[in-house]
Amino acid sequence: xxxxxxxxxxxxxxxxxxxxxxxxxxxxxxxxxxxxxxxxxxxxxxxxxxxxxxxxxxxxxxxxxxxxxxxxxxxxxxxxxxxxxxxxxxxxxxxxxxxxxxxxxxxxxxxxxxxxxxxxxxxxxxxxxxxxxxxxxxxxxxxxxxxxxxxxxxxxxxxxxxxxxxxxxxxxxxxxxxxxxxxxxxxxxxxxxxxxxxxxxxxxxxxxxxxxxxxxxxxxxxxxxxxxxxxxxxxxxx
Numbered sequence: 001x002x003x004x005x006x007x008x009x010x011x012x013x014x015x016x017x018x019x020x021x022x023x024x025x026x027x028x029x030x031x032x033x034x035x036x037x038x039x040x041x042x043x044x045x046x047x048x049x050x051x052x053x054x055x056x057x058x059x060x061x062x063x064x065x066x067x068x069x070x071x072x073x074x075x076x077x078x079x080x081x082x083x084x085x086x087x088x089x090x091x092x093x094x095x096x097x098x099x100x101x102x103x104x105x106x107x108x109x110x111x112x113x114x115x116x117x118x119x120x121x122x123x124x125x126x127x128x129x130x131x132x133x134x135x136x137x138x139x140x141x142x143x144x145x146x147x148x149x150x151x152x153x154x155x156x157x158x159x160x161x162x163x164x165x166x167x168x169x170x171x172x173x174x175x176x177x178x179x180x181x182x183x184x185x186x187x188x189x190x191x192x193x194x195x196x197x198x199x200x201x202x203x204x205x206x207x208x209x210x211x212x213x214x215x216x217x218x219x220x221x222x223x224x225x226x227x228x229x230x231x232x233x234x235x236x237x238x
Contacts, residue, residue, distance in 0.1 A: 007098045018080040029060045035115045049110040054099045055117030059085035100126040104134045111140045118145035124170040128184045141234040148173045174224045186234040195219040195228045
């Protein structure tokens with residue numbers, strides 16, 4: 001079946017981005033260790049669980065969880081990322097699928113994961129509806145996404161422009177995020193994680209003295225509204 005024209009445009013956009021990054025030697029693994037720490041802290045994944053990571057990129061998280069004996073499937077809209085991941089990691093279940101159109105049966109997964117994905121999806125209600133559909137009753141959507149207002153100044157300063165907003169059509173505040181997920185039938189909690197990691201340090205270095213100051217902040221002690229990244233535990237109600 002042919003892909004929706006808007007999704008095909010997104011696919012071409014992210015294929016170009018991944019191709020350029022990989023050719024430049026950048027694998028874009030994101031907040032890998034912090035994301036894994038988040039999963040460990042929530043302690044909600046169980047041996048034998050069926051897990052889906054949406055927006056898996058080259059499959060770094062999928063690879064880590066597979067090594068720990070979880071049954072994990074990874075999807076990404078980018079053909080370039082998936083092809084690279086299959087070549088790099090070998091025998092992983094990585095598939096090219098858009099986050100808004102998942103080719104899985106209803107109630108197939110115990111948990112769905114996504115990291116640095118939510119903010120990139122234009123048709124966000126369609127995505128959340130698909131996540132709920134493929135989750136088993138009482139299953140979890142565990143994900144991370146930038147905080148709409150507290151993260152924006154750092155991105156703007158780091159990029160020295162507002163061009164980054166083109167790739168982030170679905171930024172949310174904690175309140176907006178909770179409301180959207182509740183409307184789709186989820187119970188919602190937030191976890192606070194340390195925002196200073198291998199992914200954010202290079203961005204902070206671009207900010208000079210301001211970045212050095214921010215790097216000293218213990219983000220886990222700040223109120224939720226000031227967290228630069230939102231780590232979300234959303235449980236399907238039924």
